[in-house]
Amino acid sequence: MATRPLGVEVPGVALALRRPGAWTVLARFCRKKPLGAIGGFLMLVILFTAVFANQLQTHDPIATDAGQSLARPGADHWLGSDHLGRDIYSRIVHGARVSLIVGLASTLLGSVLGGVIGLLSGYVGGKTDLITQRVMDILQGLPLLVLALVMSAALGPSIPNVVIAISIPIIPRAARVIRASVLSIREMQYVEAARAVGLRHLRIAFRHILPNTVGPFIVLCTAQLGSAILVEAALSFLGLGVPEPYPSWGRMLSVSAAEYAQKAPWLVLFPGLAISLAVFGSNLLGDALRDTLDPRLRGA
Amino acid sequence: MKTYIAQRLGIGLLTLLGMSIVIFGMLRLAPGDIVDILFSTGGYVNPSERAAIEKELGLDRPVWVQYVEWIRQIVTGDLGKSYRYDLPAWEIIRPLIPVTLELAVLSLIVAVALGVPLGVISAVRQDTGLDYALRVFSLAGLSMPSFWLGMVIILSLVAWLGWIPPVTYVSPRENFWLHAVQFTLPALAVGYRSSALIMRITRSSLLEVMREDYIRTARAKGQSGRVVIWRHALQNAILPVVTVIGIEFAFLIGGLVVTETVFNLPGVARFLVEAILWRDYPIVQNLVMFIAIVVILSNLFVDMLYGFLDPRVRYGH
Numbered sequence: 001m002a003t004r005p006l007g008v009e010v011p012g013v014a015l016a017l018r019r020p021g022a023w024t025v026l027a028r029f030c031r032k033k034p035l036g037a038i039g040g041f042l043m044l045v046i047l048f049t050a051v052f053a054n055q056l057q058t059h060d061p062i063a064t065d066a067g068q069s070l071a072r073p074g075a076d077h078w079l080g081s082d083h084l085g086r087d088i089y090s091r092i093v094h095g096a097r098v099s100l101i102v103g104l105a106s107t108l109l110g111s112v113l114g115g116v117i118g119l120l121s122g123y124v125g126g127k128t129d130l131i132t133q134r135v136m137d138i139l140q141g142l143p144l145l146v147l148a149l150v151m152s153a154a155l156g157p158s159i160p161n162v163v164i165a166i167s168i169p170i171i172p173r174a175a176r177v178i179r180a181s182v183l184s185i186r187e188m189q190y191v192e193a194a195r196a197v198g199l200r201h202l203r204i205a206f207r208h209i210l211p212n213t214v215g216p217f218i219v220l221c222t223a224q225l226g227s228a229i230l231v232e233a234a235l236s237f238l239g240l241g242v243p244e245p246y247p248s249w250g251r252m253l254s255v256s257a258a259e260y261a262q263k264a265p266w267l268v269l270f271p272g273l274a275i276s277l278a279v280f281g282s283n284l285l286g287d288a289l290r291d292t293l294d295p296r297l298r299g300a
Numbered sequence: 301m302k303t304y305i306a307q308r309l310g311i312g313l314l315t316l317l318g319m320s321i322v323i324f325g326m327l328r329l330a331p332g333d334i335v336d337i338l339f340s341t342g343g344y345v346n347p348s349e350r351a352a353i354e355k356e357l358g359l360d361r362p363v364w365v366q367y368v369e370w371i372r373q374i375v376t377g378d379l380g381k382s383y384r385y386d387l388p389a390w391e392i393i394r395p396l397i398p399v400t401l402e403l404a405v406l407s408l409i410v411a412v413a414l415g416v417p418l419g420v421i422s423a424v425r426q427d428t429g430l431d432y433a434l435r436v437f438s439l440a441g442l443s444m445p446s447f448w449l450g451m452v453i454i455l456s457l458v459a460w461l462g463w464i465p466p467v468t469y470v471s472p473r474e475n476f477w478l479h480a481v482q483f484t485l486p487a488l489a490v491g492y493r494s495s496a497l498i499m500r501i502t503r504s505s506l507l508e509v510m511r512e513d514y515i516r517t518a519r520a521k522g523q524s525g526r527v528v529i530w531r532h533a534l535q536n537a538i539l540p541v542v543t544v545i546g547i548e549f550a551f552l553i554g555g556l557v558v559t560e561t562v563f564n565l566p567g568v569a570r571f572l573v574e575a576i577l578w579r580d581y582p583i584v585q586n587l588v589m590f591i592a593i594v595v596i597l598s599n600l601f602v603d604m605l606y607g608f609l610d611p612r613v614r615y616g617h
Binding site: 035134135137138139141142143144145146149150151153154226230233234237238239240250253258261262265268269272275276277279280283284287 | 314315318319322323326327328432435436439440442443444445447448451452454455458459464550551553554555557558561562572573576577579584588591592595596
């Protein structure tokens with residue numbers, strides 16, 4: 001961030017009023033929100049794993065090896081192998097990629113669509129708002145997983161379809177959050193000024209109101225990312241999510257894992273731990289960000 | 301009060317109507333209809349048979365006629381026919397409802413029994429080590445897939461006690477204790493997850509109430525800390541908690557979808573998954589509608605409960 005000295009060049013004052021740099025903000029966040037920092041660190045580790053999955057793997061994640069079926073965790077297979085002899089560690093490493101891509105894509109898709117709906121609904125108000133809200137009620141009335149389940153069943157298993165299926169239930173939640181903040185921003189004086197200057201409505205909505213909803217939007221996205229990863233895991237577990245051969249954490253836990261679980265508990269333990277850590281990280285980070293960016297929602 | 305209930309029921313009915321359109325529409329997004337799926341699994345079937353099946357399913361009629369027909373069926377209580385079992389849907393669904401209901405109620409009991417006291421402790425000990433530990437504990441509950449937690453519970457029972465929980469459904473008449481254990485395990489897994497939300501809302505709501513004047517008055521009068529918190533503060537803090545419990549009850553069903561599958565319990569949620577995997581769309585359509593009705597009714601029930609819990613809430617004004 002560039003420093004912006006005030007009109008009068010007094011060195012000490014300019015220093016004190018300088019906007020804090022990114023590192024300062026980060027250090028302050030870590031000190032005040034240690035749990036949030038841990039969450040952020042977890043998310044970074046998972047991001048790193050997803051990006052460098054090819055370098056981190058020890059085996060081909062989809063290569064089967066009958067001789068190594070259900071191998072115990074050890075020097076060759078760090079976290080053991082499954083009934084087809086596939087290396088669990090390498091599959092978890094690659095699973096980070098699938099989970100993160102599906103999680104991020106569906107969260108972004110749902111939040112952006114919901115955000116635009118919320119923005120327009122809140123800005124326009126009146127009957128449009130009323131009808132939009134009722135439609136959102138309808139979408140929100142079904143449990144997230146049930147809605148995603150039916151959607152993915154209707155669309156058929158493929159990664160883009162899973163993303164769509166998970167993003168649909170996020171739309172009403174995003175629309176609600178953004179609408180609430182638009183309603184308060186809309187009444188601010190600078191918006192009135194923009195209207196008085198004669199700006200077009202769309203321009204006011206997207207250029208002047210939208211940037212001020214970034215805080216709640218970020219909070220919303222981090223909070224939804226965790227549940228998106230969980231829903232993906234559940235869908236894949238049921239065989240309605242990410243199809244073979246992609247190694248997905250949820251899929252690794254599916255029926256075949258349950259069958260061999262008593263002989264090879266590592267089949268169940270490690271992929272579940274990976275899911276839990278990823279969701280835990282995004283929940284911790286989301287909580288801390290919410291406290292920092294949106295004090296009104298604190299503790300809710 | 302009566303007009304309020306009528307109003308709420310009206311809105312509920314409208315929402316249900318909207319939901320029926322969404323559900324109906326979603327299932328028709330599917331590439332290929334049920335006849336295609338029946339055909340692809342059954343191999344070659346001649347075209348006249350295909351037409352006969354389509355006619356029997358009513359798929360040869362315009363979409364809106366099919367929709368109206370479906371709604372007419374639901375309203376008259378006819379839930380259609382399962383293609384997989386070749387039986388009326390209601391006959392299959394009816395015995396499943398008590399299983400899911402029992403599991404949902406047990407999970408909710410676990411969630412409340414865990415969530416409310418922990419939330420109170422966390423609020424009373426705000427910003428202490430205990431508060432942090434409890435918050436991490438609840439966040440961990442939100443982060444673990446409940447179906448995975450269920451699997452881990454089973455695995456640890458096997459590893460530590462050498463005891464394998466029953467793999468098939470045991471009815472209470474057969475063996476009550478085994479039945480109780482069989483339902484308690486998944487209820488723990490699902491309830492722990494739901495308790496997290498209840499705990500957080502209890503904590504924040506109680507923290508807010510504890511700042512109010514009447515709490516200070518009660519303390520000044522020399523009442524013990526315990527009485528002030530559990531009798532005076534919690535009573536006023538409970539309203540948002542009830543809301544969350546109501547929402548959770550409806551959404552427990554979402555969690556049950558996978559848990560019933562893991563624990564092999566013959567409930568509505570597991571059957572929904574089966575019906576989806578078998579592309580038994582008439583069943584899917586009706587089950588999802590059934591879940592929607594449960595959700596709306598439980599929301600309505602929570603709203604009604606407000607009036608009894610908080611005399612300040614008056615309806616119809």
